[in-house]
Amino acid sequence: MTSTLNISDLTKTFTGVKALDAVSLTVAPGSRVALLGHNGAGKSTMMKIILGLLPFDAGTVTVCGAAPGSAEARRQVAYLPENAAFHPALTGEEQIGHYLALRGESPKTARALLERVGLHDAARRRIGTYSKGMRQRVGLAQALIGKPKLLVLDEPTSGLDPVSRRDFYALLDGLAAEGAAVLLSSHALTEVEARTDQIVILSNGRMAASGTLSELRRAAALPVTMHVTARNGYGSEIADALPGAIRVGADLHLSCGQDEKLDILACVTGLGDKVADIEMMPPSLEDIYSHFSRRDGQ
Amino acid sequence: MNRILATAKTEFRIALRNRWVAIAIGLMALFALVLSAAGSAPTGGLGVDRLSVTVASLTSLSVYLVPLIALLMSFDAVAGEVERGTLPLLLTYPGARAEILFGKLLAHLAVLSLAVVVGYGIAGAVAFWADPASAAGLPALLRLTWTSILLGATFLGAGYALSSLARRPSGAAGLAMGLWLGAVVLYDLGLLAAVVADGGGRFTTEFFPIALLANPADALRLFNLAASDAAAAAAGVAGAAGSVPLWQSALSVALWPALALALATAAFRRVTP
Numbered sequence: 332m333t334s335t336l337n338i339s340d341l342t343k344t345f346t347g348v349k350a351l352d353a354v355s356l357t358v359a360p361g362s363r364v365a366l367l368g369h370n371g372a373g374k375s376t377m378m379k380i381i382l383g384l385l386p387f388d389a390g391t392v393t394v395c396g397a398a399p400g401s402a403e404a405r406r407q408v409a410y411l412p413e414n415a416a417f418h419p420a421l422t423g424e425e426q427i428g429h430y431l432a433l434r435g436e437s438p439k440t441a442r443a444l445l446e447r448v449g450l451h452d453a454a455r456r457r458i459g460t461y462s463k464g465m466r467q468r469v470g471l472a473q474a475l476i477g478k479p480k481l482l483v484l485d486e487p488t489s490g491l492d493p494v495s496r497r498d499f500y501a502l503l504d505g506l507a508a509e510g511a512a513v514l515l516s517s518h519a520l521t522e523v524e525a526r527t528d529q530i531v532i533l534s535n536g537r538m539a540a541s542g543t544l545s546e547l548r549r550a551a552a553l554p555v556t557m558h559v560t561a562r563n564g565y566g567s568e569i570a571d572a573l574p575g576a577i578r579v580g581a582d583l584h585l586s587c588g589q590d591e592k593l594d595i596l597a598c599v600t601g602l603g604d605k606v607a608d609i610e611m612m613p614p615s616l617e618d619i620y621s622h623f624s625r626r627d628g629q
Numbered sequence: 630m631n632r633i634l635a636t637a638k639t640e641f642r643i644a645l646r647n648r649w650v651a652i653a654i655g656l657m658a659l660f661a662l663v664l665s666a667a668g669s670a671p672t673g674g675l676g677v678d679r680l681s682v683t684v685a686s687l688t689s690l691s692v693y694l695v696p697l698i699a700l701l702m703s704f705d706a707v708a709g710e711v712e713r714g715t716l717p718l719l720l721t722y723p724g725a726r727a728e729i730l731f732g733k734l735l736a737h738l739a740v741l742s743l744a745v746v747v748g749y750g751i752a753g754a755v756a757f758w759a760d761p762a763s764a765a766g767l768p769a770l771l772r773l774t775w776t777s778i779l780l781g782a783t784f785l786g787a788g789y790a791l792s793s794l795a796r797r798p799s800g801a802a803g804l805a806m807g808l809w810l811g812a813v814v815l816y817d818l819g820l821l822a823a824v825v826a827d828g829g830g831r832f833t834t835e836f837f838p839i840a841l842l843a844n845p846a847d848a849l850r851l852f853n854l855a856a857s858d859a860a861a862a863a864a865g866v867a868g869a870a871g872s873v874p875l876w877q878s879a880l881s882v883a884l885w886p887a888l889a890l891a892l893a894t895a896a897f898r899r900v901t902p
Contacts, residue, residue, distance in 0.1 A: 432634075
């Protein structure tokens with residue numbers, strides 16, 4: 332199957348500063364890709380180029396087999412901007428009805444779309460009276476119009492409460508299962524961790540890392556943290572067996588490289604009854620993220 | 630076409646909610662009433678029907694008020710979308726930028742037409758009520774109505790172009806007011822001063838008619854006054870109405886909207902969200 336989004340060697344310069352530097356990325360149908368990076372890393376610029384809102388200097392970009400921003404591409408791509416905004420004088424239903432009409436669909440289905448994002452009760456109220464989370468849902472509702480092949484979502488969960496975030500990702504899973512490709516940016520790393528297939532880390536316009544979470548974890552080779560709890564009185568004995576461990580009360584804290592992990596586990600198992608419990612903490616996405624974005628000249 | 634109509638429907642709704650429909654109709658109705666009351670004085674001396682005289686006064690209303698209302702409605706069209714942050718999303722939807730602009734134009738022109746028709750309808754009714762012979766002035770009133778709508782389209786287009794160039798509502802408002810002052814008020818004053826200084830020389834005979842045709846508001850005045858019998862009731866710049874062939878002023882009135890919209894489309898295409 333051909334990929335929905337194909338970017339190779341994309342470069343964009345703003346008055347001498349490289350906002351994007353030879354970035355390559357492919358997004359296959361049905362896959363969810365998270366774009367991570369600190370403010371100014373080039374995420375929004377990349378999204379705007381994919382949408383055809385900004386021209387680019389070098390490289391190639393193909394969206395659903397067409398040029399970004401072409402009529403063909405726009406028909407198949409949905410966008411949710413960061414801080415989605417709408418005309419305050421319109422009601423949610425009227426605004427969604429307008430977007431439906433622009434996509435050549437019946438405005439009468441606006442109500443059903445708003446219901447899907449949990450905005451049924453406020454559909455007839457003016458958007459001017461909405462909270463930020465409600466506006467974000469209107470934005471989400473318009474992104475669902477007409478079965479898009481590619482969804483470009485710029486910080487889609489900002490302003491949403493935890494329950495709404497869960498609902499949002501459930502919606503996204505459904506869309507991806509139907510074959511839509513999703514490219515989203517986020518600062519909430521923990522939610523991205525569990526809900527995306529591929530992670531791309533941008534740093535100063537360059538691609539610092541790309542891959543699945545476990546691939547990134549391997550590439551970063553960050554130490555694994557272990558907490559060993561000793562049975563009463565055996566604390567010092569265990570500390571002798573595990574050089575480098577730090578005693579914190581009854582616990583021993585230990586960190587080791589990925590390759591030493593199994594040896595240490597074997598050693599701990601050899602201690603038998605003296606160990607009450609062991610907990611292993613692989614590096615979190617936060618750790619991996621700061622590893623890659625720091626390495627890149629931070 | 631459906632996208633243009635959908636945009637027009639939404640924009641009309643917004644104009645209704647923002648009270649633009651009420652304000653435009655109210656302004657036109659009020660001024661039309663005042664002018665038809667004030668225009669009753671010279672009737673007897675000129676020997677023309679009441680409505681023809683009213684039309685001569687209403688022509689000035691079209692020249693000043695229609696551009697003003699058009700610019701007030703249009704300066705926010707693009708700059709407002711930029712400021713609210715709604716433009717990037719809108720531009721990712723299918724459809725050309727020209728379609729967005731034409732949708733807005735259709736809605737704003739509908740509001741303006743409504744205001745003109747209501748205002749001039751009231752003036753016409755008052756004239757008929759005072760002088761049953763007013764039927765003779767009816768073609769002039771109809772001519773003024775449709776040319777006013779075309780003038781409105783010209784200034785709506787100019788407003789969209791300024792809105793795209795300014796990209797900020799406050800800047801666009803300033804530019805729009807500048808255009809109104811320049812094109813409607815100062816232009817005529819400048820020409821009058823030049824004619825007085827020239828004292829019937831080459832400027833007055835050759836350049837002056839062309840300068841009048843180059844301004845859409847003056848072209849409307851020329852066309853309406855030359856076409857009706859009421860030229861005698863008008864004074865000032867309009868005294869030149871007789872020296873310019875009718876087809877030339879008609880052409881200017883008809884070409885300006887197309888030119889303004891072409892400018893607006895070109896300016897809007899250059900906006901990067």
